[in-house]
Amino acid sequence: MTAKHTAPYGTWPSPIDAQILTRKSVKLSRPLCLGNNTFWLESRPEEQGRSVIVRHSKGQTPVDITPRQVSVRSRVNEYGGGDFCLSDTTIFYVDASDQQIYSQDQQQLSNIKKITHTPSSRYADLVFDTQRHRLIAIREDFPHAAQESIHSLVSIDLVTGQLVTLAEGDSFYASPALSHDGKQLAWLSWNHPNMPWDYNQCWLATLDHQGDIAQGKIISPAQSSSFQPRWSPQQELFLVNDQSGWWNIYRVAIDTLNCADAMTNTEALKAVLPLEAEFATPQWVFGMSCYDFLDHKTLFVTYTSQGQWQLASIDFTCQQPALNNIDNDFCDISAISCASNHGEPRAVLLGASSDQAQGVWQWQNQQWQCLKQSIVSTLAADNIACAQAISFPTTHEDRAHGFYYPPTNPNYQAPAEEKPPLIVLSHGGPTGATETALNFKIQYWTSRGFAVLDVNYRGSTGYGTWYRNRLKGQWGLFDVDDVCAGAQYLVAQGLADAKRLIIKGSSAGGYTVLAALAFRDTFCAGTSLYGIGDLSALATDTHKFEARYLDSLVAPWPSGEHIYRERSPIHHVEKLTCPVIFFQGLKDKVVPPNQAEMMVAALRRQKISTAYVSFDNEGHGFREAKSIEDQLELELNFYGKIFNFAVQPSREDFQLCDAF
Template identity: 30%
Template sequence: MVSDAGVFWLQTDPAEGCNTLWYLSDQGPVRLGPEGLGIRSRVNGYGGGALAATGNGVFVVGDDQQIRFIGLSDRTCTRLTDDPEAAFGGLVADTVRQRVLAVREFDGQQQLVAVSLDDELRVLHSGQDFYSAPAVSADGGDVAWTSWQLPDMPWVRSQLWTANFAEDGSFDQCSTWPTPKEASTQQPVFDGNRLWVLSDIGGWWQPWHLDTTVDEGQWHACQSPDLDHANAPWQLGESHHCPLGDGAWARVHYRNGTGELWLAPSPGDEGTRIARNFSDFRYLRTSGGYFYCIARSATRLDAVLEIDPQTGQARVVAGGEEPMPDLRVSLPLDIEVPALSHGEQPIHGFYYTPKQASSEMPPLILVAHGGPTSAAYPVFNPQVQYWCQRGFAVAEVNYRGSSGFGRDFRLALEGRWGVADVEDMGRAADHLASVGLVDGHRVFIQGRSSGGYTALMAMIRSRKFAAGASIFGVTDPLRLRAMTHRFESGYLDWLLGSPDTHPERWHERTPLYHADRIAGPMIFFQGGQDQVVVPEQTRAMIHAMKAAGRAPELHWFEQEGHGFRHQANQAGMLEWMFSFYRKHSRKANEQAENLS
């Protein structure tokens, strides 16, 4: 996040288990805010947009979900909201009026609000089920935002809105602008007074200019490659494109799962790819003649980059350290699994070679990413490196439904969750074995959240996996539908179809009902405070497997939520999984030898 005062970012402190605020001073990175202040939004369950910078300080959302202002000159931290029933996120500074715009979530509804430095909270817009982070024009006269209604998710269908600011700071002349066809629209941004968005009207998230001076608006496509220029908006406040002035732009392209950063001298010019040592880019912002972003790499920790738009030269100003200076990092290799039929897209992913020398083909850990409308990226992942250093190959697969491969591929999972994703994971395992990269008898499958569901369904539907791991994975979609948070309350119906019209489909694709069909070993990990995949999901699955005569292994972390944040628990999970995989790798080897 940037302002006239400089560059600000959040940094995860593993020892404290929270996000802390940092500022790029003349002497280098400096931590801001009082000790113990964790910064994190929980709007929609996944947060985003937890800070917004102004010329004299930073608005942040604390772990208690309240907005604070941290002054740069006196370093004071002032709490601006006292709304314990609400959560705030998607912060955007309104510097003209010395306040912050935010999404407020409370009592099953959302609003766009403004919070001033004197603690005044003003509701700017309401009536929509969900709101994204708004964008304010440079002169402070115009604002744009997107919204969506249940049962849609924002990557299926969303609306673009604009308004003017009245003299008292309220919204005036609110208008919604329908897209020429059903589409997802995200990340509105002003280049002067021209409004740009990323929309998949043409089948990919690409830049479009909306001319609001014409009745009903005119949508103009910007000439750009047929690639997604953004990922699925699970979090608020993402930014994958940034105007640089005089018609120049910085934009992200996702090509087969890899993020590329491009500088374009004009909206219709593809331009030049820069920062090639990095493979994912987020939060593009401009300040003081440079632009900044968070960049990720396969060989470094996340970095804050400062980029000269005139030359394309990138400089790391924070982060970017070598994570394993004494060990060789296993680099991701692109894999492409051929399409099943003409007209379908192939399946892409990333393969990591084990670092322990061996004369035999290595065992494989096949990873199903969460979401499932998310993606795997070729960036440094300490858990992947943990397995590679211990003799395992790892493959992360972007199965059908993943983002970054266009609208049709992303929506291909509609009604087919637990089938299409499982088929693609199996095809990836077969492909890697057929080309001689892994031992097909020692393939393990694991996943987190919805990836855990995919792993469980794979263990039910196939016998090709030696064992599986569910990390706070979904085991009972119907029960989850009744208990999950509001953001995903309509998502399961999209993934499986309505349970009223497709009851047989829900039964067939509920792991809990088919525990007796899991012939291979399973290991489970669950946080006791998980509010997304509630703990009862895992408890019930363990009980069902034991009732079916199975012996699942369970590791419980009472103080963890949806995603383990404490170092000791992360390390413990890896150690237990390694012991589990090593034991069953040996058994699979013995069984293969006996068969031969």
């Protein structure tokens, strides 16, 4: 065994450079089964973030379907999703350039036709209606630049191009699910100020011969959140609902609903298997899937318990269904799709483990096959820091959760008695969660001698509705308490240096960063990626999907304006006394650049060491290779300057920015 070199934490030479995140790497989404073929979407940093549909046929290598000049991406609600769907012969997709729907012949790939011609509209959540040769989709229309967008559920005739509105009047629509015989349609809708994970409605409608809605009604319980309505092979409707305090799967008693007006919607939903576990995630994007039907009696499901994802099947025809665990190494599972070809069922999903990055995986005949990996790495296992689940006390006698990653490098150790610098991560959302799958953005730091704590603060998902709702009215308070409590817990355990505590977050996580730095004295430095400094500005200058999000997280606007001011770091910048670096995309519509620019200007007036790095072609989240690489390199050098340790860029072309 080779002796380890001794070097201070934070200075260890690492085999993990910034380019590992972009070099031949892709971001994967939405795998779909069709017969023996599997399709998925790849976003490629090396192609300026272009998104491409890829097809894998049995026994062959994956091939690109999307022409080189095209990028597939919906921008409905800005976050998009549900960008493409399939028929037996055709692919239907949303073109990123004009947000219109196109058809593409699966055999003659050059045979592409434009389906919609509404330049003021965007489309998402595409569904093919076999009986009527039409598409059903969510439409977001922008009639005037200064007017809020209008959402509706529409159909598009593929022969005539005629567009028909099926449902309108609610603030938002999602998840259209058409029965196999084409006679019934289910969907979700919700209204301001709710988000879909707060309260929404699941609708069920009967369609007439032309496909118009003949009769529709809400089938979900009031004051509950539903997710992913889906039809079984036997024409039964299933959905996920949180009426029990957990997102569980339910079967809808449609006949009972139709003939017994006295029965409530709560009674009409029959839990398949009641559990203190979550079979759903927050619906930030369209096209999400946590379950599907493997055959006429078997559900193929993923669920999370205490923040840990698992995979199982359920025979829902049994009088007492049970979870049948499926052997796998994954700790992050999503986007389940199932199909059966000649009686051979199979499932595909996105899966990642603690030592393998996310991939498209196929499960068939009890065997796993990886069809595509997002990052292919030859890194030895002893270079990987494994997540350790921790729970720690926080304010109001609650407990918060997180995952601790120790400094890990097989070739280096720190001097005796030295404690490592700690980076505390605050995830976005804030309604979301962090996972334990291999994340090279974390390994980049641990391999250099940093410890990392990834916090699932109160308000995160995966711990039940109560924990998710704990942040209501408390954003900027409970999340800040939890990231500080997590850092202090690790210091008390001897796992972090109290004088080198860093907090980092993006979007909503960036707000927690700035609030923690302004209103607490726990941290010594911060990194904000497209973070929020002024809650009032966010309440009045963001896109429709999140326009009323803060009503529940902070207070109703504008009556609660004084609370927004109290919790906005921009108004308390005199309390912020440590260095901060900001990264911002100049095309960001979710958190506009003026948020970062106001904070930077205020900090510089206070003569606080501040760096501001902007990217001309980036929006909310960075997609281009150079942006992703520069962000990590600049952040590393920023910490080196603050804490006085020597760091070297891992790219020959890297130049320290003038902001330093």
